[in-house]
Amino acid sequence: MATYIVLLGSPGAGKGTQADILIEQTGLEHISSGDLFREHIRKKTELGQLADSYMGKGELVPDDVTIAMVTERISSPDCDRGAILDGFPRTLVQAEAIRITLNEKGTDVTVVPYITAPEEILIARLSGRWTCRASGHVYNNLYSPPAQKGICDICGSELYQRNDDTVETAKKRLQVYTEKTLPLINYYRKQNKLVKIQGNQPIEKVTEDLLAALNIEA
Numbered sequence: 001m002a003t004y005i006v007l008l009g010s011p012g013a014g015k016g017t018q019a020d021i022l023i024e025q026t027g028l029e030h031i032s033s034g035d036l037f038r039e040h041i042r043k044k045t046e047l048g049q050l051a052d053s054y055m056g057k058g059e060l061v062p063d064d065v066t067i068a069m070v071t072e073r074i075s076s077p078d079c080d081r082g083a084i085l086d087g088f089p090r091t092l093v094q095a096e097a098i099r100i101t102l103n104e105k106g107t108d109v110t111v112v113p114y115i116t117a118p119e120e121i122l123i124a125r126l127s128g129r130w131t132c133r134a135s136g137h138v139y140n141n142l143y144s145p146p147a148q149k150g151i152c153d154i155c156g157s158e159l160y161q162r163n164d165d166t167v168e169t170a171k172k173r174l175q176v177y178t179e180k181t182l183p184l185i186n187y188y189r190k191q192n193k194l195v196k197i198q199g200n201q202p203i204e205k206v207t208e209d210l211l212a213a214l215n216i217e218a
Protein backbone atom coordinates (compact mmCIF):
# COMPACT_ATOMS: atom_id res chain seq x y z
CA MET A 1 0.00 0.00 0.00
CA ALA A 2 1.43 3.40 -0.98
CA THR A 3 1.51 6.13 1.67
CA TYR A 4 0.81 9.75 0.72
CA ILE A 5 1.27 12.17 3.59
CA VAL A 6 0.09 15.78 3.24
CA LEU A 7 1.89 18.04 5.72
CA LEU A 8 -0.52 20.87 6.43
CA GLY A 9 0.35 24.01 8.39
CA SER A 10 1.08 27.67 7.95
CA PRO A 11 4.37 28.99 6.55
CA GLY A 12 6.95 28.68 9.34
CA ALA A 13 5.12 25.84 11.15
CA GLY A 14 8.06 23.51 10.46
CA LYS A 15 6.74 21.44 7.55
CA GLY A 16 10.02 21.48 5.60
CA THR A 17 12.17 20.64 8.64
CA GLN A 18 9.90 17.74 9.59
CA ALA A 19 9.64 16.52 5.98
CA ASP A 20 13.45 16.26 5.83
CA ILE A 21 13.42 14.11 8.98
CA LEU A 22 10.45 12.00 7.85
CA ILE A 23 12.03 11.09 4.51
CA GLU A 24 14.97 9.63 6.47
CA GLN A 25 12.59 7.62 8.64
CA THR A 26 10.19 6.46 5.91
CA GLY A 27 12.22 6.40 2.69
CA LEU A 28 9.34 8.19 0.95
CA GLU A 29 9.93 10.91 -1.64
CA HIS A 30 9.73 14.56 -0.52
CA ILE A 31 7.63 16.79 -2.78
CA SER A 32 7.87 20.46 -1.82
CA SER A 33 6.03 22.73 -4.27
CA GLY A 34 8.03 25.73 -2.97
CA ASP A 35 11.33 23.89 -3.63
CA LEU A 36 10.12 22.89 -7.11
CA PHE A 37 9.32 26.54 -7.88
CA ARG A 38 12.71 27.70 -6.50
CA GLU A 39 14.40 25.12 -8.75
CA HIS A 40 12.57 26.61 -11.76
CA ILE A 41 13.61 30.12 -10.68
CA ARG A 42 17.25 28.98 -10.39
CA LYS A 43 17.10 27.43 -13.86
CA LYS A 44 15.40 30.58 -15.20
CA THR A 45 12.55 28.65 -16.86
CA GLU A 46 9.34 30.32 -18.04
CA LEU A 47 7.47 28.75 -15.08
CA GLY A 48 10.21 30.05 -12.77
CA GLN A 49 9.71 33.61 -14.02
CA LEU A 50 5.95 33.38 -13.54
CA ALA A 51 6.27 31.81 -10.06
CA ASP A 52 8.83 34.40 -8.95
CA SER A 53 6.42 37.26 -9.63
CA TYR A 54 3.91 35.74 -7.15
CA MET A 55 6.34 34.35 -4.58
CA GLY A 56 8.16 37.65 -4.09
CA LYS A 57 4.83 39.24 -3.06
CA GLY A 58 3.84 36.37 -0.75
CA GLU A 59 0.96 35.38 -3.03
CA LEU A 60 0.07 31.93 -4.29
CA VAL A 61 1.16 30.84 -7.76
CA PRO A 62 -1.98 30.12 -9.86
CA ASP A 63 -3.57 26.70 -9.36
CA ASP A 64 -3.30 25.46 -12.97
CA VAL A 65 0.51 25.67 -13.26
CA THR A 66 1.03 24.52 -9.65
CA ILE A 67 -1.19 21.47 -10.11
CA ALA A 68 0.49 20.56 -13.42
CA MET A 69 3.95 20.76 -11.82
CA VAL A 70 3.10 18.66 -8.74
CA THR A 71 1.00 16.12 -10.68
CA GLU A 72 3.91 15.51 -13.03
CA ARG A 73 6.26 14.97 -10.07
CA ILE A 74 3.94 12.63 -8.16
CA SER A 75 3.27 10.58 -11.29
CA SER A 76 6.92 9.61 -11.67
CA PRO A 77 7.69 5.97 -10.73
CA ASP A 78 9.86 6.91 -7.71
CA CYS A 79 6.65 8.13 -6.01
CA ASP A 80 4.80 4.83 -6.48
CA ARG A 81 5.55 3.81 -2.84
CA GLY A 82 4.22 7.16 -1.70
CA ALA A 83 5.41 10.67 -0.94
CA ILE A 84 5.46 13.42 1.64
CA LEU A 85 3.73 16.50 0.24
CA ASP A 86 5.00 19.72 1.80
CA GLY A 87 3.30 23.01 0.85
CA PHE A 88 0.83 21.32 -1.50
CA PRO A 89 -2.18 21.39 -1.63
CA ARG A 90 -2.72 24.99 -0.52
CA THR A 91 -6.21 25.50 -1.98
CA LEU A 92 -9.37 23.39 -2.23
CA VAL A 93 -8.93 23.22 -6.02
CA GLN A 94 -5.43 21.75 -5.52
CA ALA A 95 -6.73 19.29 -2.91
CA GLU A 96 -9.39 18.00 -5.31
CA ALA A 97 -6.83 17.76 -8.12
CA ILE A 98 -4.44 15.64 -6.06
CA ARG A 99 -7.31 13.45 -4.88
CA ILE A 100 -8.32 12.78 -8.50
CA THR A 101 -4.71 12.08 -9.58
CA LEU A 102 -4.17 9.64 -6.72
CA ASN A 103 -7.60 8.02 -7.22
CA GLU A 104 -6.61 7.37 -10.85
CA LYS A 105 -3.59 5.48 -9.49
CA GLY A 106 -5.97 3.49 -7.25
CA THR A 107 -4.89 5.27 -4.08
CA ASP A 108 -5.54 8.45 -2.06
CA VAL A 109 -4.06 10.79 0.54
CA THR A 110 -3.39 8.57 3.57
CA VAL A 111 -3.06 11.02 6.47
CA VAL A 112 -2.81 14.79 6.99
CA PRO A 113 -0.73 15.95 9.97
CA TYR A 114 -1.70 19.56 10.67
CA ILE A 115 1.17 21.42 12.39
CA THR A 116 0.10 24.53 14.31
CA ALA A 117 1.99 27.34 16.09
CA PRO A 118 1.06 30.83 17.36
CA GLU A 119 1.36 33.66 14.81
CA GLU A 120 4.13 35.60 16.62
CA ILE A 121 6.28 32.46 16.61
CA LEU A 122 5.63 31.93 12.90
CA ILE A 123 6.69 35.49 12.02
CA ALA A 124 9.84 35.21 14.16
CA ARG A 125 10.70 31.89 12.52
CA LEU A 126 10.10 33.12 8.96
CA SER A 127 11.91 36.43 9.29
CA GLY A 128 14.90 34.81 11.08
CA ARG A 129 15.19 31.95 8.58
CA TRP A 130 18.35 31.33 6.57
CA THR A 131 18.47 28.63 3.91
CA CYS A 132 21.44 26.78 2.43
CA ARG A 133 21.94 27.42 -1.27
CA ALA A 134 23.11 23.93 -2.19
CA SER A 135 20.52 21.70 -0.50
CA GLY A 136 17.88 23.87 1.17
CA HIS A 137 18.87 23.03 4.78
CA VAL A 138 17.18 25.51 7.09
CA TYR A 139 18.53 27.53 10.06
CA ASN A 140 17.10 30.25 12.25
CA ASN A 141 19.27 32.91 13.84
CA LEU A 142 17.12 32.81 17.01
CA TYR A 143 16.27 29.14 17.46
CA SER A 144 18.79 27.06 15.51
CA PRO A 145 21.77 29.13 14.33
CA PRO A 146 24.55 27.48 12.28
CA ALA A 147 27.89 26.89 14.08
CA GLN A 148 29.53 29.39 11.73
CA LYS A 149 27.53 32.43 10.62
CA GLY A 150 26.42 32.26 6.98
CA ILE A 151 27.69 28.69 6.40
CA CYS A 152 25.64 25.45 6.33
CA ASP A 153 26.75 22.99 9.07
CA ILE A 154 25.83 20.03 6.87
CA CYS A 155 27.25 20.82 3.44
CA GLY A 156 29.38 23.93 3.99
CA SER A 157 27.50 25.94 1.36
CA GLU A 158 26.48 29.60 1.66
CA LEU A 159 23.32 30.48 3.63
CA TYR A 160 20.95 33.07 2.13
CA GLN A 161 17.72 34.72 3.20
CA ARG A 162 14.79 33.94 0.87
CA ASN A 163 13.30 37.14 -0.56
CA ASP A 164 9.88 36.09 0.78
CA ASP A 165 11.24 35.62 4.33
CA THR A 166 10.97 39.31 5.30
CA VAL A 167 8.59 40.45 8.07
CA GLU A 168 6.31 42.19 5.52
CA THR A 169 6.06 39.22 3.14
CA ALA A 170 5.76 36.77 6.03
CA LYS A 171 2.65 38.66 7.24
CA LYS A 172 1.18 38.59 3.73
CA ARG A 173 1.88 34.84 3.43
CA LEU A 174 0.10 34.18 6.73
CA GLN A 175 -2.90 36.22 5.53
CA VAL A 176 -3.01 34.26 2.25
CA TYR A 177 -2.75 31.05 4.28
CA THR A 178 -5.77 32.02 6.39
CA GLU A 179 -7.85 32.86 3.32
CA LYS A 180 -6.90 30.07 0.94
CA THR A 181 -5.45 27.15 2.91
CA LEU A 182 -7.39 27.07 6.20
CA PRO A 183 -10.49 25.60 4.44
CA LEU A 184 -8.40 22.45 3.84
CA ILE A 185 -8.54 21.70 7.55
CA ASN A 186 -12.28 21.04 7.38
CA TYR A 187 -11.91 19.30 4.02
CA TYR A 188 -9.52 16.70 5.48
CA ARG A 189 -11.24 16.58 8.87
CA LYS A 190 -14.46 15.49 7.14
CA GLN A 191 -12.44 12.68 5.51
CA ASN A 192 -11.08 11.65 8.95
CA LYS A 193 -7.52 12.23 7.77
CA LEU A 194 -6.54 15.21 9.91
CA VAL A 195 -4.21 14.78 12.92
CA LYS A 196 -3.34 17.94 14.86
CA ILE A 197 0.34 18.33 15.87
CA GLN A 198 1.63 21.04 18.22
CA GLY A 199 4.45 22.74 16.25
CA ASN A 200 5.57 25.03 19.07
CA GLN A 201 7.78 22.38 20.70
CA PRO A 202 11.39 21.24 20.24
CA ILE A 203 11.97 19.76 16.76
CA GLU A 204 12.54 16.23 18.19
CA LYS A 205 9.24 16.33 20.08
CA VAL A 206 7.32 17.42 16.97
CA THR A 207 8.93 14.50 15.09
CA GLU A 208 7.96 12.12 17.89
CA ASP A 209 4.33 13.28 17.71
CA LEU A 210 4.36 13.00 13.92
CA LEU A 211 5.75 9.46 13.96
CA ALA A 212 3.09 8.49 16.51
CA ALA A 213 0.39 10.00 14.24
CA LEU A 214 1.80 8.06 11.29
CA ASN A 215 2.06 4.85 13.33
CA ILE A 216 5.81 4.62 12.72
CA GLU A 217 8.23 3.63 15.49
CA ALA A 218 11.23 5.98 15.91
Ligand code: AMP
Binding pocket: 011, 033, 034, 035, 037, 054, 055, 056, 058, 059, 060, 061, 062, 066, 086, 087, 088, 089, 090, 091, 094, 164, 173
Ligand atom coordinates in the same frame (compact mmCIF):
# COMPACT_ATOMS: atom_id res chain seq x y z
P1 AMP B 1 6.99 27.48 0.62
O1 AMP B 1 8.41 27.16 0.30
O2 AMP B 1 6.11 26.25 0.71
O3 AMP B 1 6.84 28.39 1.80
O4 AMP B 1 6.42 28.28 -0.65
C1 AMP B 1 6.97 29.52 -1.04
C2 AMP B 1 6.06 30.20 -2.03
O5 AMP B 1 5.89 29.39 -3.20
C3 AMP B 1 4.63 30.45 -1.54
O6 AMP B 1 4.51 31.62 -0.75
C4 AMP B 1 3.87 30.56 -2.88
O7 AMP B 1 4.13 31.81 -3.50
C5 AMP B 1 4.56 29.50 -3.72
N1 AMP B 1 3.90 28.19 -3.54
C6 AMP B 1 4.42 27.07 -2.96
N2 AMP B 1 3.54 26.06 -2.96
C7 AMP B 1 2.41 26.55 -3.56
C8 AMP B 1 1.14 26.01 -3.83
N3 AMP B 1 0.82 24.75 -3.47
N4 AMP B 1 0.23 26.79 -4.47
C9 AMP B 1 0.54 28.04 -4.83
N5 AMP B 1 1.71 28.64 -4.58
C10 AMP B 1 2.66 27.90 -3.94
